[in-house]
Every structure is written in C-alpha cells, then in structure tokens.
Amino acid sequence: MTLKIGWIGCGTHATQMLLPQLLRHDVEIAALCDIDGVRLARAARQFGVARTTTDAADLIATPGLDAVGMAVGPDQHLAFGKAALARGLGVFMEKPPAATAAGARELQAASEAAGRPVVVGFMKRYSVGNKIAHNIIASGRFGRVLGLTGHYMTAPGYFVGNVDYTGFFLHHCVHYMDLAAHLVSPIAALSARKIEAKPGRLLFHAAVDFACGAVGTIVMGTVQSRGTPVERIEIMGDHRRLEIEDVVEVRFHRDPPFKTDDPAATLDDAVDSLTWKPNFTAAANEDHKGYHALLADAVAALKGEQSAAPTIADGALAMTWLERLRASMGV
Structure with a gap:
C-alpha cells in the first residue's frame, strides 16, 4: 500500500533532508503546506506536488490522506498534530514534539485516544x-x-x-x-x-x-x-x-x-x-545521518505495521528530562 501523506513545512530542513529521503519509500506526497507562498511553490515544483495550501487546517482536511508529516515549530507540532489525530490520521513530526513536556504528554494522550501513531524525528538513533x-x-x-x-x-x-x-x-x-x-x-x-x-x-x-x-x-x-x-x-x-x-x-x-x-x-x-x-x-545514495532509516520505520508505523520508530512516548520522556536539565542550571 502506497502511503498518501500531506506535509506541513517546506523549509530547508524539510526539502533537503526529510522529503527527499521520504520519497525513497513507498510514499506519495499528496499535498504540501507552508505559510510562505514562494517557498511552497518551489517545494511543489521540486517534488511534483499539485495540491498546495498555506493553511494547515486545509492540508489536514485533504481527502484521502493516510497521514500527515510536519517540520515546523514546537507549538505548531502540538496544535497540528492534535488536529491530524482528531481526523484519524497518523503523524510524523520533527523533534521537538512540543514546546514543553506537558505539551508532549498532551500529544501522547491524543495519540492514545485516537489509536493512531505519532512518530518523532529522533534520527540520532539511526x-x-x-x-x-x-x-x-x-x-x-x-x-x-x-x-x-x-x-x-x-x-x-x-x-x-x-x-x-x-x-x-x-x-x-x-x-x-x-x-x-x-x-x-x-x-x-x-x-x-x-x-x-x-x-x-x-x-x-x-x-x-x-x-x-x-x-x-x-x-x-x-x-x-x-x-x-x-x-x-x-x-x-x-x-x-x-x-x-x-x-x-x-x-x-x-x-x-x-x-x-x-x-x-x-x-x-x-x-x-x-x-x-x-x-x-x-x-x-547513503544517508549516514539516519533520515532514510528513520523514515523507513516511520512509514511502517504509519501503515500500522510493526516498527521500532521513536514514538511520542519517547518524545515526552525526552522532553521531561530536558526540562529537568534546564531547571538544574536555571536556564
């Protein structure tokens, strides 16, 4: 089954690191979203995507999607991730999954309630x-x-x-x-x-x-x-x-x-x-940084298959320790 995914965020990281490796898998990018129209048009040409929008809600509502991927800011990861889960869509997001550990736990609860995975981009494992x-x-x-x-x-x-x-x-x-x-x-x-x-x-x-x-x-x-x-x-x-x-x-x-x-x-x-x-x-075409291998597991998870992909539970735990780290230094 080819995974049909809508993608939010067409910045340098997404267009140079993530999307090229994503397309090496059995994936169709069905729609793209970015608030910058010039950047959006450039990414649409690069990846051959016809459907584009500057509104994340419109992207998430695209008919026929199996999942949503995103590489935006931590507040947007939380908001857009919850919105996608509410529509029954699995989610891949770059780290961090939220601006706070509480936000990450909120996203984890939404994932569990929806019964849909949220995969977090901890490519260092890969x-x-x-x-x-x-x-x-x-x-x-x-x-x-x-x-x-x-x-x-x-x-x-x-x-x-x-x-x-x-x-x-x-x-x-x-x-x-x-x-x-x-x-x-x-x-x-x-x-x-x-x-x-x-x-x-x-x-x-x-x-x-x-x-x-x-x-x-x-x-x-x-x-x-x-x-x-x-x-x-x-x-x-x-x-x-x-x-x-x-x-x-x-x-x-x-x-x-x-x-x-x-x-x-x-x-x-x-x-x-x-x-x-x-x-x-x-x-x-090797990928020593690990994005291709990470996305292989992410695609499997989003298809409902067995996968070792980092989950939102992993993301919430990492965010918890990150906040304790900052608190110990007062920064």
Whole structure:
C-alpha cells in the first residue's frame, strides 16, 4: 500500500533532508503546506506536488490522506498534530514534539485516544555509527554498559539579536536526552553545571544516572564552530569500549594483548579492535545521518505495521528530562 501523506513545512530542513529521503519509500506526497507562498511553490515544483495550501487546517482536511508529516515549530507540532489525530490520521513530526513536556504528554494522550501513531524525528538513533554501537550492545557482545560520555556541540547561531537558549535546548539538546537512553537504558537522574563565556556562549556538563546502574557525562554547548567535528560518544564496559566519532567512524576495542614483545604477534578476530568508516567515494545514495532509516520505520508505523520508530512516548520522556536539565542550571 502506497502511503498518501500531506506535509506541513517546506523549509530547508524539510526539502533537503526529510522529503527527499521520504520519497525513497513507498510514499506519495499528496499535498504540501507552508505559510510562505514562494517557498511552497518551489517545494511543489521540486517534488511534483499539485495540491498546495498555506493553511494547515486545509492540508489536514485533504481527502484521502493516510497521514500527515510536519517540520515546523514546537507549538505548531502540538496544535497540528492534535488536529491530524482528531481526523484519524497518523503523524510524523520533527523533534521537538512540543514546546514543553506537558505539551508532549498532551500529544501522547491524543495519540492514545485516537489509536493512531505519532512518530518523532529522533534520527540520532539511526545515524549509522550510533546504529552500529546500539546493535553491538543489543547483541550481548559488549556485555554490561558501565558508562557513557557524549559530546554534542554547536555554534551560537540560535542567538541572532536576543539571547534565548530555548531554541538550543529544544532543537539541539533534546537529541541526547533520547539518544543516551536509547544506547544505555532509561535515564534515572540528571543534573548539570554550566559556564557562560558571554551571553549566547554556553557550555555545560551534565551528570547522568541510568536505570541499569551505568553513569554518564554529556557535554553540550554553543562554543564550537559547526565547521569542525562536534560529536563524539564513548561507551565503556568491562574491557570493552565503543567510540563513535561524528556518527561515521566506529571503533570497538575489546581485550587485545600487548604485541611489542610477542614474536608471534598477529591480529586476533576474537580480541583485537574492530573499526568501521564509510567509503564516501562510493556511488551510493547513503544517508549516514539516519533520515532514510528513520523514515523507513516511520512509514511502517504509519501503515500500522510493526516498527521500532521513536514514538511520542519517547518524545515526552525526552522532553521531561530536558526540562529537568534546564531547571538544574536555571536556564
């Protein structure tokens, strides 16, 4: 069955990241909506969509839709998501699902009442290096996870004019409130310390306790250029260590012996380190950031099939921990 979807929001992220990957699946974009008529017309040409509107209510009322997708603002995600659910439509939305944890829980309740899924765009779960690490842990080969250290930086581009950290937390930090739990286990406690180089230049270290007993440190902030590598994760076990650099390099360290004084030194499949890095020269339509894989699960969920797609329940939980993180720092 081809999924007929109406889409709200035709900005750069939607037209460059989401919609091209969505159309690689068994999907028809039946209608598009954006408040900017020029942007809307450009997206309609790009994706060959005849039906367009600047009114989200009109989009949601389009006859024959199976689902609605959206990449707009958090307040619009809540309002438009509830409206789509009220019409019996499944929903895909970019994160965050709402501006507040209470709003996310409201959307979760609406999803449960309607019996229709809301899938949230936590693509970090699907970013290829994170996916490899998650699958190694889930396989049992890694053993017990003891700790996680994560770095996820950005630049202060959110603060043109008025310094307000809300966008930074909602659009950036929320990812790791979901990803850390996905890689290890649910978060059980969290607190953070911060430093501001000057208004708009924030750095914080968050201490995390996981339900499985593991401990973690997550470092985030707005004091690094987006033109440099800004993401790194290390997962620690007993004589096991996974390192993920910018989602495209993975190293799995196990328990290799010293080799310098061993005349029979070799590489042992059972204990030596494994590494992976993609071949960027290959003529393949790969999506290392994870949008294609995320949308594969999203489409399955919206068709009513079994799916591992991140749900609104995951979104509400991530938003809850995000608000506790902000409260611990008073920002």
